[in-house]
Amino acid sequence: MYSCTQLLQALEDGSLDQRLALVYAPDGAGLDQARTRALRVTNSLLKTFAPPSQSPAGLFSGPGRTEIGGNHTDHQRGHVLCASVDMDMLACAAPNGSRRIRIQSEGYPFLEVDLDGLALRPEEANSSAALVRGVAAKLVQKGYPIAGFDACITSSVLSGSGLSSSAAYEILVGNILNHFFCGGALDAIELAKVGQYAENVYFGKPCGLMDQMGASIGGAVAIDFQDPANPVVVQADYDFAQSGHALCIIDTGSCHADLTGDYADITTEMGGVAACFDKEVLREVPEEEFRAAIPHLRQVCGDRAVLRALHYYDDDRRAVQEAEALKRGDFAAFLALVNASGLSSSLHLQNAWSPANPKQQAIPLALALGRELLGGSGALRVHGGGFAGTIQAFVPTEQLEAFKAGMEAVLGQGKCHVLRIRPQGGWVVAS
Secondary structure, eight states, X not given: OOBHHHHHHHHHTTTTHHHHHHHHOTTSXXXXXXXXXXXXXXXXXXXXXXXXXXXXXXXXXXXXXXXEEOTTOGGGTOEEXXXXXXXXXXXXXEEOSXXXXXXXXXXXXXXXXXXXXXXXXXXXXXXHHHHHHHHHHHHHHTTOOOOOEEEEXXXXXXXXXXXXXXXXXXXXXXXXXXXXXXXXXXOHHHHHHHHHHIIIIIIOOOOOSHHHHHHHHOSEEEEEOSSTTSOEEXXXXXXXXXXXXXXXXXXXXXXXXXXHHHHHHHHHHHHHHHHTTTOSSGGGSOHHHHHHTHHHHHHHHOHHHHHHXXXXXXXXXXXXXXXXXXXXXXXXXXXXXXXXXXXXXXXXXXXXXXXTOTTOOHHHHHHHHHHHHHTTSSEEEEXXXXXXXXXXXXXXXXXXXXXXXXXXXXXXXXXXXXXXXXXXXXXXXXX
């Protein structure tokens, strides 16, 4: 295990270049930038917290995730296809011998959480402190003897981007605690569940498990949430780099703030339809029974709830079909399914804009612009929770330059991000 000073020396002399290249520069490009970034957080730890020179330390990464298939299907115990991406949160952390977690994230206020006060604090809802407290509380519930640590964090995960910066943060904190105090006993799936608990209970967002699984496991994965305690995870063995398409996430410039109620309405309305059949989630309701009951459901639940349930059944099926298309190498079929998912999200799920603010329709505008630029090729769809934030596009490589320029001419420079699906999820880069 490295001490703080040894970690700094290993970064400076290139000893950790191979580890950095695995996640940040698989093709060799970008290694200098990755090393500079790692040096920055390591030096920040030494400057901010001044740990003893021989104090153990490590570099930890929590990636963003992209949802590829299954939009709002996870909380109904359905199927999803998701992947970790090369935008991440990188931390240098060290145990501090106290009962306090102290974190300095670039661009954010200093954060401190007392491990002797892990009860839910409603006033912390929607905050980073809630996520840290929630992750720590869950690990204590599991019986792990966690203690305090200091960390400095830098992030390339766009906040409010649909890349789930909250899940990246949860997985980052979970991996730090798991490494230093749990003996690495928790696997990627268990850490994802810990993160979901923190987000549901402490942060106050009723998300499913897809965000945390996508950030924690690594690569592209197909997940079946029929048994949420034991989800079935299968790696989608496909090299997206060989598809002839670039994965783009386009930031529309709209903000996810104050949209928790819109997200919750989707879960509530789908759950309300399931309740008409005395079931908890739509996965437990046979589709043929749902369709036969639509006239009654319209009266009891309303048309929007029925449309959202229709989306669930169709997109749940599409997520499975997308994974199958990738498995057989049929990227054209995959693209058609992505486009169909995007249409269903807009028309049936209705998460392209919030009815609370109808003047803000950045997602539909970006989708319309993207369709014009692609001219019938590639694919695009709303990305993540929806209502604001980002869209996702698979763009033929020969059209990428024109597509990026066209999107940014309307949305602003730097708004179209070209991402890589990375094989590592939550990861101990060095320790």
